[in-house]
Amino acid sequence: MTLHSPFSRIVFLLLVLASGLSLVSQAARIVIAKELARSNNISDLMWALRLDANNGAIHDRLGLLYEWNLNDSSSAIQHLSRATDFNPYQAAYWVDLSNGCELAGDLDCAVHALASAVRRAPQRPEFEWNKANFDLRIGNSDQALKDFARYLQLDPVSLPASFAVLDRGFNDPLLVWQRVIHTLDDPKSELTYLYLVKTYHPKFPTDTMWKQLIAERHPFPAAAAIPYLDRLLQTGNYMEAEKSWSDLKAVGAAQDSSRADNMVFNGDFHQTPLNGGFDWRLQEQPFLNVQLAAGSVCEKSHCLHVSFPVPANSDYEAAYQIVPVRPNQTYILSADMRSQEITSDSGPRLRVVDLECQTCLDAATTSAIGTTAWHKEELIFLTGPATHLIRLSIWRPRSRVFPMEISGDFWLRAVTMHAEESARIAS
Numbered sequence: 001m002t003l004h005s006p007f008s009r010i011v012f013l014l015l016v017l018a019s020g021l022s023l024v025s026q027a028a029r030i031v032i033a034k035e036l037a038r039s040n041n042i043s044d045l046m047w048a049l050r051l052d053a054n055n056g057a058i059h060d061r062l063g064l065l066y067e068w069n070l071n072d073s074s075s076a077i078q079h080l081s082r083a084t085d086f087n088p089y090q091a092a093y094w095v096d097l098s099n100g101c102e103l104a105g106d107l108d109c110a111v112h113a114l115a116s117a118v119r120r121a122p123q124r125p126e127f128e129w130n131k132a133n134f135d136l137r138i139g140n141s142d143q144a145l146k147d148f149a150r151y152l153q154l155d156p157v158s159l160p161a162s163f164a165v166l167d168r169g170f171n172d173p174l175l176v177w178q179r180v181i182h183t184l185d186d187p188k189s190e191l192t193y194l195y196l197v198k199t200y201h202p203k204f205p206t207d208t209m210w211k212q213l214i215a216e217r218h219p220f221p222a223a224a225a226i227p228y229l230d231r232l233l234q235t236g237n238y239m240e241a242e243k244s245w246s247d248l249k250a251v252g253a254a255q256d257s258s259r260a261d262n263m264v265f266n267g268d269f270h271q272t273p274l275n276g277g278f279d280w281r282l283q284e285q286p287f288l289n290v291q292l293a294a295g296s297v298c299e300k301s302h303c304l305h306v307s308f309p310v311p312a313n314s315d316y317e318a319a320y321q322i323v324p325v326r327p328n329q330t331y332i333l334s335a336d337m338r339s340q341e342i343t344s345d346s347g348p349r350l351r352v353v354d355l356e357c358q359t360c361l362d363a364a365t366t367s368a369i370g371t372t373a374w375h376k377e378e379l380i381f382l383t384g385p386a387t388h389l390i391r392l393s394i395w396r397p398r399s400r401v402f403p404m405e406i407s408g409d410f411w412l413r414a415v416t417m418h419a420e421e422s423a424r425i426a427s
Contacts, residue, residue, distance in 0.1 A: 230276045339408065
């Protein structure tokens with residue numbers, strides 16, 4: 001039979017038409033099944049399966065509905081398992097199967113399913129998170145520690161959010177450090193963990209962990225250690241904070257171009273202040289500008305510029321630094337200052353107070369008033385019998401004499417402090 005005869009042409013057209021109708025029918029089945037698969041109604045999903053029986057997504061959705069809406073674990077696991085059969089490379093289906101098996105009390109099934117999910121998506125941190133929490137729930141602590149270490153390798157920025165689980169789950173900060181945090185080989189993560197430990201467990205000793213971190217000699221910016229150092233200061237761990245700061249300087253993380261015998265860190269303002277630790281902390285206040293300056297305005301290389309652009313009569317602390325000292329010791333504080341058109345009788349000055357007992361020590365240099373050229377101001381002060389830290393600040397107290405409002409500019413450079421050994425009082 002050839003297509004030249006009328007009959008053969010009709011048969012051929014009928015075959016083509018039948019094939020087209022079949023394709024259209026199949027396409028329609030898929031479209032309808034896809035639309036039904038979006039439903040939260042089990043009847044709709046069962047119809048979707050009749051139209052597309054090998055669709056893993058439909059089986060997965062059915063399994064979840066049986067699990068959560070009908071509490072039918074048997075039917076749920078049946079469909080969730082079928083979803084992994086039809087699409088074994090979809091890691092999310094394995095996680096859903098694991099959750100279903102755990103709810104049904106089949107822990108072997110749950111373990112196998114979670115392991116399959118992690119194998120199929122090794123770079124997806126959320127699946128490692130699920131596995132870590134599952135192992136923790138079933139008491140497999142050793143594996144859970146490995147899982148959390150792997151999870152934080154994939155997603156280190158999630159450490160603060162993960163800390164609560166690690167803390168409640170193991171209740172042993174040192175164990176978590178040794179088995180999870182220290183294995184990351186990441187100083188920023190280690191510093192974040194130390195800060196979190198001191199925040200939630202202020203009395204827990206962290207010196208061992210800190211020593212291990214420093215001994216690694218991995219480079220990291222000093223700014224990364226500031227939250228931990230500040231937490232040590234806030235919780236009264238002054239000696240530990242001072243030792244940690246010394247370690248930062250020893251490894252080159254905190255660099256100071258001032259003279260070695262200068263107790264004021266960054267006293268020449270060559271480096272941008274860290275705003276924490278034992279460096280300068282620049283303060284933001286209304287009607288006050290504080291910034292580093294350089295060049296001709298400083299005459300030398302660098303200085304700190306404090307500006308009062310809007311006349312106001314307020315207490316101002318433009319910047320401060322915490323400085324370790326010894327009790328019953330005389331110190332000499334000096335600095336170069338310059339002012340321009342300071343309008344108030346109460347101008348900026350350097351102030352020293354005992355960090356824990358202001359009434360025990362509160363001294364200040366002469367204030368800068370009007371317009372003055374660069375000149376040196378000096379302050380000699382004696383610490384109290386219990387003074388270990390002082391707060392050195394650039395301070396302007398409220399004026400009580402007309403004109404009270406302050407405006408103008410103030411510059412500071414070459415801030416130094418050293419002990420006058422001959423004047424030390426025996427304890």
